[in-house]
């Protein structure tokens with residue numbers, strides 16, 4: 001194995017490796033279950049302890065896959081799951097969490113997120129999150145797809161300051177958050193979780209990404225992940241169902257990119273010059 005994965009420390013002191021694993025698309029087809037479980041296990045072997053899932057993925061099927069992958073190794077795993085906005089009422093959140101725990105085959109979720117903003121008032125969802133925390137069913141809670149104004153509103157509700165993370169779309173082709181949301185979160189010690197870090201594979205054919213990756217004996221996916229991991233307080237959660245790609249993604253940690261190459265990447269994927277609304281997939 002190569003260099004250890006750098007860690008990020010949450011406000012409550014929990015330290016977690018910054019490169020984790022996504023699960024969107026898993027648990028949809030029983031015929032692929034074995035490769036999905038094996039790939040997540042390989043990721044854990046490689047130190048990618050954070051596994052991101054949601055009640056939405058595979059209609060609960062992804063949580064079941066995660067449950068299989070972490071059997072006997074719960075303590076080396078940091079599980080993130082998410083509640084649908086339409087379940088995020090005072091009681092609905094509790095019920096959704098109980099169902100997720102059952103599918104995951106565990107007694108606690110490390111970080112439980114509101115998947116995106118819906119119609120229930122934030123006060124209600126936060127109250128439910130705090131109830132779950134007090135009961136030991138979740139260790140921490142956070143949000144997903146929240147722009148800066150949503151975060152400001154969240155911090156103004158009772159208990160809102162306990163938000164542990166914000167999971168958003170962030171990759172080379174979607175750098176909008178660098179203008180305001182990212183610095184806003186960094187200055188408050190609220191980690192960002194970058195989802196779709198390789199734009200679901202779509203950016204991997206970009207000629208400049210390919211050129212710079214080649215010059216560094218790396219693959220385009222590795223360079224795209226390394227770019228995100230350069231930022232303070234950013235978790236990166238690529239999804240793969242193959243052991244080979246889990247290894248490939250893990251190896252991005254060892255890249256040592258020159259300033260010149262980062263500048264070339266900036267020229268190919270320019271940072272934002274003004275505020276743009278947060279994008280989501």
Ligand SMILES: NC(=O)c1ccc[n+]([C@@H]2O[C@H](COP(=O)([O-])OP(=O)(O)OC[C@H]3O[C@@H](n4cnc5c(N)ncnc54)[C@H](OP(=O)(O)O)[C@@H]3O)[C@@H](O)[C@H]2O)c1
Pocket residue numbers: 021022023024025052053115144145167168194195196197198199200201204221222237238239240241242245248249280281
């Ligand atoms: N909060 C939200 O609203 C939200 C939204 C989207 C995603 N997410 C989370 O973020 C995770 C990651 O995002 P994502 O799944 O949308 O996209 P992604 O991680 O950017 O890309 C995943 C796709 O890239 C392929 N891939 C992975 N590693 C590769 C490599 N080294 N070379 C070439 N192809 C590679 C995968 O195929 P194989 O599996 O065949 O390798 C898969 O098709 C999700 O799984 C989910 O947990 C959250």
